[in-house]
Amino acid sequence: MEVLxxxxxxxxxxxxxxxxVWFDQIVPMPGPSIGRCNAVHFAPGARTAWHRHANGQLLHVTEGIGLTQSRGGEVVVIxxxxxxxxxxxxxxxxxxxxDHFMTHLAIWDGLTPGQEGPETEWGEHVTDDEYGRQPT
Known part of the structure; x- marks a missing residue:
């Protein structure tokens, strides 16, 4: 066992x-593991740019109120x-x-052996109009 x-x-x-936005790395997963986990802390109104993950991403909200959206989908309150x-x-x-802070755990896998491309691909910033759409 190793205490990181x-x-x-x-x-x-x-x-x-x-x-x-601030983040704390929780699971760097040394060695052969590809697991990743960060606690991500957003100030009111703060948000990611559009992005995608090669192997998907799980978000688990721990405090506050947030928003999320998939391209072409509705804005959803979390x-x-x-x-x-x-x-x-x-x-x-x-x-x-x-008008709220929000913290979530972001959990994803890095690239598997032999998998090519970026682990995470970042796109353009979310516009104020996109962010301001009425959530479902």
Whole structure:
């Protein structure tokens, strides 16, 4: 057994996020594992850019109120205890509601041996119009 050293919180880069976002790496998975897990903390109104994961992504909200959307879908409100599955290759975004902080666990797999391409592909920023659509 190995106790992993807690890494410092990291500010989310402006290329990937709008607004103030910080994340804490929970599962770096040393060795042959491809599992990943971060706690991601969004300030009110903060959100990811459009992005997709080669092997999908699971989001589990731990506090606050957030929003998420798949490309072409409706904006959906997410709350503590909600779990969202974003299938492999699906363009999506997620972030905090305009007037609430939101934290979620982001869980995904890195590339498997022999798998090519980026683990995560980042696209354009979510516009204010896209973010401001009435959620379902």
């Amino acid at each position: 050293t807690k890494q410092p919180s990291v500010k989310g880069p402006a290329d990937w996020f709008t607004g103030d 709350r503590p205890g909600d779990t969202v599955w974003c299938p492999p290759g699906e363009w999506h975004w997620h972030g905090a509601a305009p």
